[in-house]
Amino acid sequence: MFTVGNGYLGLRGNHIEGRSAHEHGTFINGLHETWPIRHAEQAYGFAEVGQTIVNAPDAKIMRVYVDDEPLSFDDADVREYSRTLDMRTGVVHRDVLWVTPSGKRVRLRDERMVSFDERHLAVLRLDLVVENADAPVTISCQLLNRQDGGTVYTGTPEAAQRAAAGKAGFDPRRAEKITDRVLQPAEYWQDGLRSALSYRVADSGMTLAVVADHVIETDNDYSARTLIEPDIAKNVFRMQAKAGVPIRLTKLVSYHTSRGVPARELVDRCRRTLDRAAVEGVDALFARQAEWLDAFWERSDVRIGDHDDLQQAVRWCLFQLAQASARADGAGVPAKGLTGSGYSGHYFWDTEIYVLPFLTYTSPQWARNALRARVLMLPAARRRAAQLNEAGALFPWRTINGEEASAYYAAGTAQYHINADVSFALGKYVYATGDVDFLRSEAADIAVETARLWATLGFWRGTNGDSTFHIHGVTGPDEYTTVVNDNLFTNVMARHNLRFAARIVRTMAESAPDAYAALVARTGLDAGEPDGWERAAEAMHIPFSPGLGIHPQDSLFLEREVWDLANTPDDQRPLLLHFHPLVIYRFQVLKQADVVLALFLQGSHFTDEEKLADFDYYDPLTTGDSTLSAVVQSILAAEVGYQELALEYFREALYVDLHDLHSNATDGVHVASAGGVWSALVSGFGGMRDYAGELSFDPRLPASWPSLEFPLQWRGSSLCVTITRGELRMRVLSGDPVSFTVRGAAHTASVGSDAVALLAGQGPVRPGRPTLQRFADARREDGTLMSPTVPVTTTIPVLEID
Numbered sequence: 001m002f003t004v005g006n007g008y009l010g011l012r013g014n015h016i017e018g019r020s021a022h023e024h025g026t027f028i029n030g031l032h033e034t035w036p037i038r039h040a041e042q043a044y045g046f047a048e049v050g051q052t053i054v055n056a057p058d059a060k061i062m063r064v065y066v067d068d069e070p071l072s073f074d075d076a077d078v079r080e081y082s083r084t085l086d087m088r089t090g091v092v093h094r095d096v097l098w099v100t101p102s103g104k105r106v107r108l109r110d111e112r113m114v115s116f117d118e119r120h121l122a123v124l125r126l127d128l129v130v131e132n133a134d135a136p137v138t139i140s141c142q143l144l145n146r147q148d149g150g151t152v153y154t155g156t157p158e159a160a161q162r163a164a165a166g167k168a169g170f171d172p173r174r175a176e177k178i179t180d181r182v183l184q185p186a187e188y189w190q191d192g193l194r195s196a197l198s199y200r201v202a203d204s205g206m207t208l209a210v211v212a213d214h215v216i217e218t219d220n221d222y223s224a225r226t227l228i229e230p231d232i233a234k235n236v237f238r239m240q241a242k243a244g245v246p247i248r249l250t251k252l253v254s255y256h257t258s259r260g261v262p263a264r265e266l267v268d269r270c271r272r273t274l275d276r277a278a279v280e281g282v283d284a285l286f287a288r289q290a291e292w293l294d295a296f297w298e299r300s301d302v303r304i305g306d307h308d309d310l311q312q313a314v315r316w317c318l319f320q321l322a323q324a325s326a327r328a329d330g331a332g333v334p335a336k337g338l339t340g341s342g343y344s345g346h347y348f349w350d351t352e353i354y355v356l357p358f359l360t361y362t363s364p365q366w367a368r369n370a371l372r373a374r375v376l377m378l379p380a381a382r383r384r385a386a387q388l389n390e391a392g393a394l395f396p397w398r399t400i401n402g403e404e405a406s407a408y409y410a411a412g413t414a415q416y417h418i419n420a421d422v423s424f425a426l427g428k429y430v431y432a433t434g435d436v437d438f439l440r441s442e443a444a445d446i447a448v449e450t451a452r453l454w455a456t457l458g459f460w461r462g463t464n465g466d467s468t469f470h471i472h473g474v475t476g477p478d479e480y481t482t483v484v485n486d487n488l489f490t491n492v493m494a495r496h497n498l499r500f501a502a503r504i505v506r507t508m509a510e511s512a513p514d515a516y517a518a519l520v521a522r523t524g525l526d527a528g529e530p531d532g533w534e535r536a537a538e539a540m541h542i543p544f545s546p547g548l549g550i551h552p553q554d555s556l557f558l559e560r561e562v563w564d565l566a567n568t569p570d571d572q573r574p575l576l577l578h579f580h581p582l583v584i585y586r587f588q589v590l591k592q593a594d595v596v597l598a599l600f601l602q603g604s605h606f607t608d609e610e611k612l613a614d615f616d617y618y619d620p621l622t623t624g625d626s627t628l629s630a631v632v633q634s635i636l637a638a639e640v641g642y643q644e645l646a647l648e649y650f651r652e653a654l655y656v657d658l659h660d661l662h663s664n665a666t667d668g669v670h671v672a673s674a675g676g677v678w679s680a681l682v683s684g685f686g687g688m689r690d691y692a693g694e695l696s697f698d699p700r701l702p703a704s705w706p707s708l709e710f711p712l713q714w715r716g717s718s719l720c721v722t723i724t725r726g727e728l729r730m731r732v733l734s735g736d737p738v739s740f741t742v743r744g745a746a747h748t749a750s751v752g753s754d755a756v757a758l759l760a761g762q763g764p765v766r767p768g769r770p771t772l773q774r775f776a777d778a779r780r781e782d783g784t785l786m787s788p789t790v791p792v793t794t795t796i797p798v799l800e801i802d
Contacts, residue, residue: 001013001085001657001658002083002085002092003025003323003337003338003339003340004085004090004091004092004112004113004114005027005114005323005324005337005338005339006114006115006116006119006323006326006327007029007322007323007324007325007326007327007328007329007331007333007337007338007366008028008029008119008327008329008331008338009026009029009114009122009255009338010026010027010028010029010114010323010338010339011025011060011112011114011122012024012025012026012339012340013083013092014060015073015094016060016061016062016063016094016110016112016124016126017061017062017063017064017070017071017072017073018058018063018144019072019073019074023666024055024058025055025339025340025341026055026056026057026058026059026060026255027053027056027338027339027340027341027345028054028056028208028255028257028338029328029331029332029334029345030206030257030331030332030400030401031053031056031201031206031208031257032051032052032053032054032204032206032400032401033051033052033054033178033201033202033203034049034051034203034204034401035050035178035203036049036050037049037050037405037407045387045388045413046407047403047404047405047406047407047409047412047413048403049403049405050405050407051204051344051345051399051401051403051405052178052341052344052345053334053345053346053400054182054183054201055146056210056255057145057146057183057197057199057208057210057231058142058144058145058146059122059124059142059143059210059212059251059253059255060112060124061141061142061143062110062124062126062139062141062142062249063139063140063142064106064108064137065137065139065140066106066130066135066136066137067100067102067104067135067136068136068138069100069101069102071096071106071108076098077099077100077101078096078097078098079097079098080095080096080097081094081095081096082094082095083095085316085319087293087315087319088290088293088294088297089113089286089289089290089293090113090114090289090290090293091111091112091113091289092111092112092113093109093110094108094109094111095107095108095109096108096109103132103133104130104132104133105130105131105132106128106129106130106131106135107128107129107131108126108127108128109126109128110124110125110126110127111123111124111125111126112125113285113286113289114323115285115288115289116289116292116293116296116322116326116327117285117289118273118276118277118285119327119329120254120255120256120270120273121252121253121273121274121285122252122253122255123250123251123252123253123277123282123285124250124251124253125248125249125250125251126139126247126248126249126250126251127246127248128246128247128248128249129244129245129246130242130243130244131243131244132243133243134240134241134242135240135241136238136239136240137220137238137239137240137241138237138238138239139236139237139247139249140234140235140236140237141212141214141234141235141236141237141249141251142232142233142235143195143210143212143232144231144232145183145197145199145230145231145232180202181202182201182202183199183200183201183202183208184199184200184202185197185199185230185231186198186199186200186207186262186263186264187209187263187264187267188228188229188230188233189228190233190235193213193216193224193235194211194212194213194214194271194274195211195226195228195233195234195235196210196211196212196233196267197209197210197211197230197233198210198263198264198266198267199263200263205259206257206258206259207261207263207266208255208256208257208263208266209256209263209266209267209269210253210254210255210270211253211254211267211270211274212233212235212251212252212253212254213251213253213274213277214235214249214250214251214252215250216237216247216250217247217249217250218241218245218246219245220239220240220241220242220245220247221239222238223237223239224236224237225238237249250282252274252277252278252282254269254270254271254273254274254277256270256273259401293322296322296326296363298711299362299363299711299713299718300318300358300362300363300711301315301318301710302314302318302678302681302682302708302709302710303707303708303709303710304681304705304708305706305707305709306705306706306707307704307705310651310654313654313655313658314654314681316658317673317674317675317677318358318674318677318678320337320674321355321358321359321671321674321675321678323337323338323339324337324339324355324669324674325337325359325366325369325370326363326366328366328369328370328373329369330369330373331373332347332351332370332373332399333347333350333355333370334346334347334671335347335348335350335668335670335671335672336667336668336670336671337668337669337671339669340666340667340668340669341667342664342667342668343667343668345400346398346399346400346405347373347398347399347400348398348418348672349397349415349417349421349477350671350672350675351370351672352374352418352421352422352424352425353421353424353425353597353601353672354628354631354671354672354673354675354676354679355671355672355675356371356425356428357675357678357679357683358675358678360425360428360433361432361682361712361713361714362711362712362713364429364432364433364435364713367425367429367433368429368433368435371422371425371429371438371443371446372442372443374395374422374426374446375442375445375446377395377396377399377402378393378445378446378449379402380402380403381393381394381395381396381402381449382449384403385449388413390456390457391453391455391456392448392449392451392452392454392455392456393419393446393449393450393452393453394419394453395418395419395422395450397412397413397418398412410482410483410581411475411479411482414473414475414482415474415475415477415479416453416471416474416475416490417474417476417477417487417489417490417493417494419450419453419454419494419497420450420454420490420493420494420496420497421493422446422450423446423447423450423496423497423500424493424496424497424500424601426439426443426447426500427496427500428690430443430504431690431692432690432693432713432714432715433715434715434716436512439504440508440512440519441515444504444505444508444515445519445522445523447497447500447501447504447505448501448505448519448523448525448529449523450501451498451500451501451502451529451533452529454471454494454497454498454533454536455498455529455532455533457471457474458470458471458494458536458540460539461541467539468540468541469535469536469537469539469540469541470485470486470491470541471485471486471490471491471494472485472486474487474490475487476488476489476490476553476554476594477489477593477594477597477628478553478590478591478592478593478594479576479592479626480575480576480584480585480587480589480590480623480625481554481585481590481594482585484554484555484557485554485555485556486541486543486554487553487554488542488543488551488552488553488554488595489553489594489595489597491540491541491543492542492598492601492602492605493598493601493602494537495537495540495542496537496602498533498534498536498537498540499533499537501530501533502531502533502534505519505525505529505530506530543555545558548613548617548775549609549610549613550610550613550614550617550618551610551614553590553594553595553618557588558588560586560587561586561587562587562588562589562621562772563584563587563588563589563621565589565620565621565623573623573625574591574623574625574662575589575591575623575625576591588621589621589623590621590622590623590629591622591623591626592624592625592626592628592629592632593622593628593632593636594618595614596614596615596618596622596632596633596636597632599611599614599615599636600632600635600636600639603639603689603691604689604691604692608640611636611640612640612641615636615637615640615642615770616770616774616775617772617775619633619637619769619770620769620770620771620772621772624652627653627656627662627672627673628672628673628676630650630653630673630676631649631650631653631673631676631677631680631684633645633649634646634647634649634650634653634680634684635679635680635683635684637649637684638680638684638685638687638700639687639698639700639763640764640766641763641764641765641766642768643700643702643703643762643765644767645768645769646680646685646702647702647704649680650677650680650681650684650685653673653676653677654677656670656673657669657670657674681710682710684700685699685700685701685702685705685723686708686710686721686723687699687700688721694741695714695738695739695740695741696740696741696742697721697740697741697742697743697757698742698743698763699742699762699763700762700763701723701724701725701762703762706725707722707723707724709721709722709723711733714738715735715736715738716735716736717732717734717735717736717737717738718732718733718734719731719732719733719738719749723759725759725762726759727756727757727758727759728756728757728759729754729755729756729757730747730749730754730755732749732750732751732753733751734751735751736750737749737750737751738750740755742757742759743757
């Protein structure tokens with residue numbers, strides 16, 4: 001909860017005393033170790049190289065001794081304690097009043113900041129005063145490489161206790177434990193009050209350096225001693241403190257990493273970072289951090305009227321998005337940001353579908369950087385597609401270095417939809433920003449190569465006059481149903497991918513012939529390919545059941561038995577920790593919204609009636625075992641009229657970490673869910689859509705909210721949208737005029753001339769929540785489905801899928 005980071009460097013919120021009772025973590029985006037994946041039964045094309053984020057050397061340690069008594073929260077007499085994450089300044093503060101066994105009152109305040117402006121810099125500052133007596137004081141500042149059997153943080157003592165008791169100790173969402181030494185020492189030295197450690201990662205070959213500088217300010221006499229070894233550097237300050245005379249110790253730390261530069265060069269880079277910081281001064285660094293965040297909040301803050309509890313939680317989520325992505329600078333956005341080692345520090349589709357919308361509409365440069373990370377992965381993605389006998393490129397389901405790291409292909413490689421997700425995010429970015437230069441110079445390659453994969457992965461069925469295009473053997477977002485035919489989400493998103501690729505290629509050929517020629521040279525594009533993509537898109541099979549009036553999640557989904565979630569005990573949730581996958585795969589039960597997500601992302605291709613019917617059917621089947629689900633369910637619940645349910649799902653997503661609703665926040669912040677909170681506010685309750693680059697709004701403000709206000713960046717213009725019960729107002733703060741619609745009515749806003757749309761109500765209002773009961777009337781006489789192992793209270797028909 002108290003991690004500070006900037007997208008490149010993250011310092012977990014453990015205390016500066018560095019005791020073993022705390023869960024330590026210092027993470028650098030992309031710093032990872034690799035190892036050969038050993039499959040119990042090998043097959044061609046399985047992922048071969050595992051990857052996990054590495055816990056970097058810990059620079060947070062500043063241990064305090066008074067009368068040679070250590071401050072240790074295990075047994076210290078602490079009279080006052082508070083810790084604050086200030087999201088206006090990007091600084092964590094801790095205030096402590098400690099009374100030593102001899103009665104000396106020691107007041108401490110420590111601060112921690114990871115600079116957004118200086119990507120490689122962290123600042124730690126400790127203020128200490130003995131209030132009522134003279135006393136000997138020692139402060140031991142350390143750089144420590146914790147070689148704890150793998151250097152990756154792997155969970156909590158509570159998890160270990162559960163494992164020992166045989167109760168859900170296994171959790172695939174946690175990081176792997178590496179037993180060998182990971183960080184191999186390279187150059188290390190001390191020069192005055194500056195200390196340096198550097199390493200080479202054993203198998204991945206990455207290099208790392210950390211250098212710390214120390215500045216002490218006090219009127220007390222002091223001495224400094226040092227110690228340097230390959231895995232520890234100490235700068236120890238001793239003083240005879242006078243009563244009431246303050247001591248301030250500032251520690252400036254720089255981290256640099258590389259995939260190819262020698263460690264010695266990284267040490268020099270750290271030195272240069274610290275030299276600049278010394279010239280600027282620590283107070284100026286803190287001031288610049290606050291200025292940076294002022295600008296961030298001006299373009300990002302979403303304001304909910306008269307709900308301070310929700311407001312603070314929303315801002316915490318938005319702050320986490322900044323900490324996960326601001327200075328990723330061409331690297332991916334890990335699923336846990338840099339707050340923990342959950343999911344091994346991997347990048348997933350989470351970035352494109354849940355994080356990129358926030359970045360695109362508030363900080364477009366960050367979105368561009370995240371998309372460039374996918375551009376840089378294209379060579380590896382092409383190799384992966386060829387390995388699976390497909391054309392084009394196949395992006396890895398989970399990765400750090402661009403290679404596929406998911407050993408379980410059924411819920412990994414089979415999720416081909418990641419290709420369409422990346423292309424979708426690219427299209428949203430280009431339409432919202434107008435950044436055609438990025439598209440023409442390199443990003444169009446993504447659209448071309450992903451479209452090529454669908455063209456070869458799919459196949460035609462039927463006669464020429466009545467043929468349809470199908471995609472078989474894939475897994476959609478719902479990982480409780482795997483390797484299926486014609487997954488609706490995959491087909492709908494692939495259709496968009498194919499159309500988008502055809503459109504931009506033709507546009508480039510007409511309006512930017514030089515860029516088109518370069519694209520052809522890079523990709524070997526044939527002039528006839530766009531026509532083939534468009535034909536496949538137009539003929540894409542979209543499953544639909546006339547009997548139920550819904551879109552089946554896949555071709556056989558409705559033939560499965562229905563899992564009775566209402567009678568599944570809480571101690572058997574989440575299902576993935578208590579049931580073999582084959583048990584789960586036999587049932588109609590969802591880990592996360594699948595069809596419902598398609599209804600949101602491709603909403604212009606579904607009618608209002610279809611959205612309502614699909615939501616009514618799938619919502620009762622969705623466990624919410626994935627933190628990616630509640631935000632999507634909130635958005636669609638708001639759109640189809642379940643206002644109270646939308647608010648319920650929103651709160652669930654909002655507090656998933658702050659209230660630890662999934663009992664795994666210790667593994668790291670759920671960054672995608674935080675991004676989804678923004679979408680739930682802006683796209684759910686705010687009703688914003690931008691299909692094919694056309695900006696529109698259809699607000700669904702909760703009854704208890706007097707107002708909702710949010711800024712947007714749209715094609716170079718800065719906007720502020722304010723929604724109340726009676727109107728939607730758009731103000732253009734800078735830039736060109738912006739045209740948009742509100743419930744179909746056209747409006748234009750410009751600088752100095754707000755656009756105001758009157759709202760008659762907030763759309764349909766439906767009480768309660770959906771149940772499956774209303775679908776029972778559509779069953780065939782012999783189509784009841786009952787489970788021999790899991791109680792089923794609702795029967796669903798077996799229907800032929802049209």
